[in-house]
Amino acid sequence: MSATEQDRQNEQQRVETVVAEISKRISELKEQVKVVSEDIVGIRKHFWDDVTVNFEDATEAIETYVSIKQQAEVLSERERSHRHALHQLRTMQRLLHSPYFGRIDFREETEPRSERIYLGIASLLDKNDEHFLVYDWRAPISSLYYDYSPGPAQYDTPSGVVSGEITCKRQYIIRDGKLLHMFDTGVTIGDELLQEVLGKQADSQMRSIVATIQRDQNRIIRNEKSRLLIVSGAAGSGKTSAALQRVAYLLYRYRKTLTAEQIVLFSPNSLFNSYISTVLPELGEENMQQTTFQEYAEHRLGDDFRLEDPLEQMEYVLTAKDQPDYAARLAAIRFKSSTLFLQVMDQYAKRLMQAGIVFRPIVFRNRTLISAAHIHELFYALDTSLPIPNRMSLVARALLAEVKQLERRERTQPWVEDEMEMLDKDAFAAAYQQLRRKKQFREDSFDDFDREQELLAKRIVKQHFQPIRDFVAALQFIDTKATYEQFYANPQLLGQLLPDEQSQIPEAWPAICSMTLAQTKQAQLAQEDIPPYLYLQERLEGQQTNNLVRHVFLDEAQDYSAFQFALIKSLFPRAKMTVLGDWNQAIYAHAFHNESFGTVASLFEPQETETFVLTKSYRSTLPIVQFTRQLVEGGERIEPFNRAGLVPTVTKVHNRDALAKQIEERIQKLLANGHKTIAVITKTAAEAEQAHERLASRMPIRLITTSTLSYDTGCLVIPAYLAKGVEFDAVIIYDASSASYSEESERKLFYTACTRAMHELHLYYCQEKTPLLAAVSADSYEHLETDQ
C-alpha cells in the first residue's frame, strides 16, 4: 500500500486532531499544576492552624500526634499529585512537538478488522481514557513495529503471545504539529527515515533513536532474560544507542520496581558522560547513575595513593618509546591485566589464608600497644578454612576487647595526669556537670575528689583512644600495601603461584617487580596495578558490595581488563550486566592480547549469557565506512548503511606549517558546507596541544583535554582516546604520516579516530603516509598533494 495524497491529507488531519487534544491537556495540566501548588503553599503556611496541639495527658498527646500526621499526609498527597501533574505536563509538552513517529495496522487473528497503532515517546489516551491515540514505543504491542515487515507477526504480552497480521507500516516526520514526511515501508524500519536522521549534522550531545530502532537493536533493548548480555558491534553500529534505549525500556517495563538509581553505567570518560546525558531526559526518563572505573578506584584508594589515570598510561605507551624501561612497562601492563595474572592473584590470596598477610601494629603515643606479631598470631590461630574477611572481623572483635583493657590500664599513666592538669576551667566545669548528671543515679557523692579524678582520666583516655577503635573497626590493622609489595619483593614467588607450569611469564618480571615497588614506595599506583591491588584488598577486607543496583552497563567494554570485569561483577552481586564493545577499538595496551569477551563470559553460566552481534554501521557515510573497514582485520564483515557522501581524502603536505595552513583551509570549506562540529584528531595529548597552538592563531578552535567535561558544536582539537564513543560531522586526522602512526599496535587507535566521522573524513601527512593505510585500496580515497 502506498501513501496517496488522500492518505496524506487524512494523516495531516489526524496530526492536527491529536495535537489539539495534547494542547487541551497541556492547558488542563497547567491549571492543575497551578491549583495544586497553591494548595501546597496554603497547607505549608497554615499547617499548624489546623492542628490542635495539646500534650497535657497521654490521650491529648495521641490526638495531637494523629492530627499532625493527618495534616502531613494531606500535604504529601498534594506534593505527590503535583509531581505527577508536572511529569505529565512535561510529557505532553514533548509530545506536542512530535506526537508520534510510526504506525502499524495490526489485525489480531481473532478479529475481523485491523487496529491502527500509532507509536510515540509516551502514551496518550483519548479524552474518555478509553482508546490509545498514541502508544508508548516501549509498550508490548509496539515491538511489532520494530520486529516485523507487513505480513504475519506476533508479540509477547504478560498474558501470552498475540498473533496476527500487519497490514500497513508507516513512518512520519512530524515537527511542530506539521506532518513533514511520511513513508510506507516494506522492510523493518525503512531507509528513508534513517537517511533523513543520519544525514543531519552532529550535535554535541547524543540523540535518541526510538523512531528508527533496527530489529537487531530492538532485541538488545528488550532483552529481559539474560544475566549477562554481551553486545559486540562495529564502530557506529548503535551499541551506546541500544544501551541507552534499553535503560529507558527497563525503566518503563519495570516502572513499579526499578528506579534510575538502580542502574549504573560505566563509561570511558567524563566527556562521554556529558555527551550521552541528554538521551534519557529526551525520552522523559531520569538518567541512570554514570561513573568510570577510575572514579570508583579513586573512591577506594585515592586517600592512600596517587593513582595513574588510564589516559596518562595511554600517553606513556604512545610517547615514551625511547625510555629505557619502556619494554618492561609494556610487558607489565599486558601481564598484570591478563586472566593469568588474575589467577595468580587468586592463588596468592589463597596462600595468604595459611600465612603471609602483613599486619600493622596498634601504636599509641609512639608506644606499640598491640604488636603486628600478636595480630598475626590471632589471625592465624583461627580456623584456616574460614574466608579471610570473616577471620578479619573476628580478629577486629578480639582486638577491640583488648583495646578496652588497655584503655582501662592507660588511665593511670602519668601523661593522663599531666593532661588533667592542663585542663582549663571550662573543661573541669564540663566534667563536673557530667558527674553531677551521672550522680543522680549513683549513691556515692560527687564531692569525692578521687572519683572526679578517675572519671576525668577515663574521659581523657577515651577521647584519645577513639582513633584506635576507629582504626580497628575499619580493619586498618591489615597492611594491604605491604602484603601487595611482599608479592613483588620476591620475584621467585610468581613461579610458585602459576596455575600451570607452561604459563608464559614475562621475561622482564624481575624488572617489573622493582618498578612496581619503586612506585608503591612513593605512594603511587600505576594504572595496571589498580585492579590487582583492589582485588587483593577485596580478598583481604571483604567486598564492598552494592545490593541495590539491578543493572550494570559497561560501554566500551573492550577497554576493561579481566580484573576489572571480575571486580565489577563482584561489586554488584544482584545486578544483570549489559556489556557492549568493539575489539577493533581496543586501544589500551592491556587489550592487545585479549581479543574477546571470553573473560567476561566466563564470569557467568553459559545459560545465563546471550551474545548479540551488530554488524551494520550507521554513523558514517558509505564511502567513509568503505574506507575505514579496510583498516581492520575482519572489516569486510562491517556492513555500511547506504548513505551517500564524499570519499575521504588523504593529503600530502610538505611540512608542519603547510599542514596548519591546509587544515585551516579545509575547516573553512567544511564550515561553508554547513558542518557544525569539526574535530581535528591527534594521536596523543601532547600532539593535540601542539596542533592547537598552530591552529588557534589562525581560527577559533578549542582544545579538548582530560579535564574538559563537555563541549559545544564548533571546531576542536582532541586526542583520539578522548574521542572514544563520540562523533563529529567531519574529522581531520592531523598527522597520518608514518612517523606518527608507525606501529601495528596503533592500528586500533587510528581506526577509532577515523570512525568518529559522520559525513566527511580528511587525513593529512608529511613525507610518508602511515603503513596502516597500505591495505586500503587507492580507489576508496582521493589522494591529494599540495604544492606547499
Ligand SMILES: Nc1ncnc2c1ncn2[C@@H]1O[C@H](COP(=O)(O)OP(=O)(O)OP(=O)(O)O)[C@@H](O)[C@H]1O
Ligand atoms: N537505529 C538507528 N537509528 C538512527 N540512528 C542510529 C541508529 N543506530 C545508530 N544510530 C546512530 O549512529 C551513530 C552511532 O551510534 P552509537 O554511538 O550508538 O554507536 P556505537 O556502536 O556505540 O559506536 P562506537 O563503538 O563507534 O562508539 C549515532 O549517531 C546514532 O544516533
